[in-house]
Amino acid sequence: MHLSPKIFFEHCYGKYAIAAVNVFTMEQVLGLFSAGARAKAPFIVQITPAARNYAHPAMLIAMINAASKIYPKAVYAVHMDHGNEEHAFDAIRSNDYTSIMIDASHDSFKDNVKRTKAVVEEAHKKNIFVEAELGVLSGVEDDLSIDEKYAKYTQPSEVQEFVELTECDSLAVAVGTSHGAYKFSGGSGIQFKILEEIQRRLPKFPIVLHGGSAVNLEEIARINRAGGSLNEGASGVSPKEIVKSIAYGVCKINIATDTRLLWTRVHREFFKDTPQLFDPVIPGKTYMAEYEKFMLEKFDLLGATGKVSDMNI
Template sequence: MPLVTSKEMFQKAYEGGYAVGAFNVNNMEIIQGIVEAGKEENAPLILQVSAGARKYAKPVYLRKLVEAAIEDTGLPIVLHLDHGENFEICKACVDDGFTSVMIDGSKHPFEENIAITKQVVEYAHERGVVVEAELGKLAGIEDNVKVTEREATFTDPDQAVEFVERTGVDSLAVAIGTSHGAYKFKGEPKLDFERLEKITKMLPGFPLVLHGASTVLPEFVESCNKYGGSIPGAKGVPEEMLKKAAGMGVCKINIDTDLRLAMTASVRKYLAENPSEFDPRKYLGAGRDAIKEMVRHKIKNVLGCNGKA
């Protein structure tokens, strides 16, 4: 099976009231852990590459690893560019074989965001590639995405309708209170479901996306801290909130921080318990296993996409 786009994947998710997990990938072990979970749960997957991942691993290595994952599992997999900051990066990924790209023009004024998104849409659609865009700004830090709490703005429903109509974009990332990184909330977690419901009603059948949607699972934070880490007060989006969003038109939920925490916690634990070990296969293997179990948990208990491949 070749790489697929998210078009049919999102249609099934919207109609079925579930979401597809979009997992950020940076190396072989992360990819293997994710796709092994997907295979066991027979779930569709979106493997996404950020600017940081492109710089770290080089696009050609990641693309070949994803191709190997498809050959190994036979799963429907989307190769997606996460947070493309300009037309040139999106074009390069389209030309390089990605089946989905995100143009993030949310830092620009509304009209400029529309213009750059439309440019990407026209180029990508001519080549059979789908496009995600973003309206509203999520707070937090992840790779090269840095938005302060003061700069963050929620998505305006009326603007969302106009944006989709004028750009022809295939999916839209909305800002309803999630944020990037491990420190998503200072107080009690809260998402603006009233806003999400309004956007969904005004864009019936249209797939929405949640960025910054890691739960920051406490067991991984505790393990990191126990074995030498320092991640005090990290807090993410409760899983029940993500499940609720998946039934309200959100067809794609981005998960990155939880992957990082799962791998880091397991590597720290393994090295602490095996101080004489220096074989990377051993500690990276432990990280891979942790990612696999975490992704299986997300697929079954949060996303609801198990058995949907």
């Protein structure tokens, strides 16, 4: 069942969080829907501009629609992530998305408001939920690269004015997470004082954490043992911090890096352990099974398991 994140966030606020997962391939889509249906957990399927360029929006939406027929009990939203105006307006016209993000966070406050408001006005005509971003995250995700020295925490003093001026429906904030596999080089973690102040100024308003992957060090070690060369000092968001953030109004946790690391580990080990094989179906099946296992654990961590049964939909 394809729903709006608005329904999810009204139900989960302060109690549990929704996993929002970037997808590029059939294996990821099937693994995500299989896990969501099995766990009876609501989830958000995220499509980035890089994914749209890789697989074409029509192909991605077709895979998602097919997965919803294969797993009819899955309850989900489809979200266009980190888009500019071109991506946003195309998504609005398509009628395939219940949620979009306009990312003007690298602009000045004034320009961010202007660009976000223009997208919100068009999206709301079709009852499409709009996520905006205030503050700049460091790291690397898809074709987005931001040096850490340019990263800027969200200023709590700006959030209320920003939401009132733009009329956005949720807000992604920069509070210490980062994109990509090279996170928290300074070891500071989530800044809960900032989150607390944002919640005080925006009570009951859904907050989004980008860069929410954990970056399992065992996955990195296994990748490197199979021929990889990833930074073994990388770290993501600790599970304890993710769980703690829910009480501060964080309703949506974005996940991308962890599923990529999982893909890399499965395929590197396949080629290392069975160099005589070349059938993509073999590692593909392994990846789908590992992906489902990963997502089931993530739904448990976020407290989302079984929550579809409580939503009265």
